[in-house]
Amino acid sequence: SQELEQSPQSLIVQEGKNLTINCTSSKTLYGLYWYKQKYGEGLIFLMMLQKGGEEKSHEKITAKLDEKKQQSSLHITASQPSHAGIYLCGADKPTGTYKYIFGTGTRLKVLA
């Protein structure tokens, strides 16, 4: 099973609405990254969170990492069609050998 679970799997919102995407790990994470992508295209780096309780913002996107460093949320305020895409969280695999893995992904569609 995927070690980084994202929810929801897909999301359709009306333009202007707020939304939240979650990324959960069963183990403590060393760092949590958020990306945006469209299938078949490269990744757009959004934010990196490393400290428990950390929160970062970029334009209308805010990401938080909980105190236990096992869950992160990505919040988009006043969504726009340009926010549409696949949102992925990424992290160093929390157990075993060194690997970098991605969450299950969240497909976002914003209706104009």
Next chain:
Amino acid sequence: GAVVSQHPSRVICKSGTSVKIECRSLDFQATTMFWYRQFPKQSLMLMATSNEGSKATYEQGVEKDKFLINHASLTLSTLTVTSAHPEDSSFYICSAPTSQGPQGGYTFGSGTRLTVV
């Protein structure tokens, strides 16, 4: 900043042929390279980890004889899809950890869209 150059960006090949995808690290040395595959409407799945000078480590379910990975130097890692079949059609992307990366601690290639006909 550190950049990973991935080529080709798109490739169409006939069933049964082999395709090589290259990832070159520019301005830094990539001792490790992660290779991912993405199917439509799915996330990026780690296929294998290559380390310069040693054999690649493959994830469970990934055929190492079909997906040949070579990390010949500190700046070049290649993925060869051998005897490609239509089900191998996918988006492949590489990533290298680097403290100089513009994307946090990792730098990604721009990806390769493979279509097998």
